Amino acid sequence: MEIVPLSDAVGAEIRGVDLRESLSAKTFDQIEKAFHDFAIVLLRDQDITLEQQKIFALKFGELGSRNRPGTKPNELDEYGEHVMLVTNVRENGKPIGSLPDGEMTFHADTAYFEFPSKATMLYAMELPTWGGNTLFSNCYTAAEHLPENLKRRLDGQKAMQVYEYGTTLKTKERYDRKNFPHYAHPVFREHPASGRSALFVSELMTEEIIGIPKAESDEILQKLFTHQKKSQFVYEHEWRVGDLVMWDNRCTIHARTDFPRDQRRMLRRLTIQDNNPVVEGAVPYAQAAAE
Ligand SMILES: [Fe+2]
Structure with missing residues (x-):
């Protein structure tokens, strides 16, 4: 097995693994270590069934439900409760999957729940001739590179995460919090495996910093969203x-x-x-200043 970084920002490609075959404990441990070290792992040229994808995912933990609260069993499609097809494919004019078209703003999946997803695994089956790239931003290094005064201002604060289902771009001043799930999580989140603090906010889902006056909260969030998009933190996956x-x-x-x-x-x-709640992390240590 070979582990090759995808960029200076985040991510690694794992080569020499075929997910149709059962993985030895040693191989899995190496993949899990790369996942913790690089935060994103890519395995190319896989030809796997849904079952094989599930077997691999289950090695990392329990599968998350794709169900929105209140989904009735008869509304589930043939893929069942764990699988979401991210697709613009339509049958009889209706999208057969979720998040069908176009651009989508930065977010962490299910950050609006008390227990957000630990990880998301996407397997590419059909692709357009251009676009639909996924941009990934590293929340560890984004946290570490914040100005010291902003780190101190955000120390111990929580931010409200809200998401209106189906929304892919942030076009509203305020989300409909009453009718959609929302949860306030620490701005600096400790990662249980690495012990590092990550900046746990995103443009699509973070509405306010609790306990900070609205004008200041808006101003800080705008700064954070701009900061997260800096190329030094971002890898673009084609x-x-x-x-x-x-x-x-x-x-x-x-x-x-x-x-x-x-x-x-x-x-x-x-x-x-x-299954772990989001735990508050320390103010991130400024690696850049120390190097
Ligand atoms: Fe997502």
Whole structure:
């Protein structure tokens, strides 16, 4: 097995693993270590069934439910409760999956729940000729590179995470908190495996910093969102059919670039549930200053 960094910002490609075959404990340990070290892992040229994808995902923990609260069993499609098809493919004019078209703003999956997903695994099945890239931003290094005065201001604070289902771009001043799940999590989140602090906010889902006056909270959030998009923290993934990417929702955020509506794009998504609550992290140590 070979582990090759994808960029200076975040992520690594794992080469020499075929997910159709059962993995030895040693191989899995190496993959898990790379996942913790690099926050995103890519395995290319995989040709796997849903069952094989599930077997791999289950090694990292329990599968997360894709269900929105209140989903009735008869509303589930043939793929069942754990699988989300991220696709613009339509049948009879209706999208058969979720998040069908276009650009999508930075977010962490299910940050609006008390127990957000630990990881998300996407497997590329059909892709357009251009676009639909996934941008990943490293929330560890983004936290570490914040100005010291901002770190101190955010020390111990919580931010409200809200998401209106179906929303892919932030176009509203305020989300409909009453009718959608929302949860306040620490701004600096400690990763249980690495012990590092990550900046746990995102443009699509973070509405306010609790206990800070609205004007100041808005100003700080705008600064944080701009900061997270800096190229030094971001890796842009250009998908190839057969790519399997797993990212850590505890220390990365992701966004999607635009793509043509009239071309098919289909990825099969599983999430891995986290049973640990989000724990407050220390003010991140300034690695840049120390180096
Ligand atoms: Fe997402």
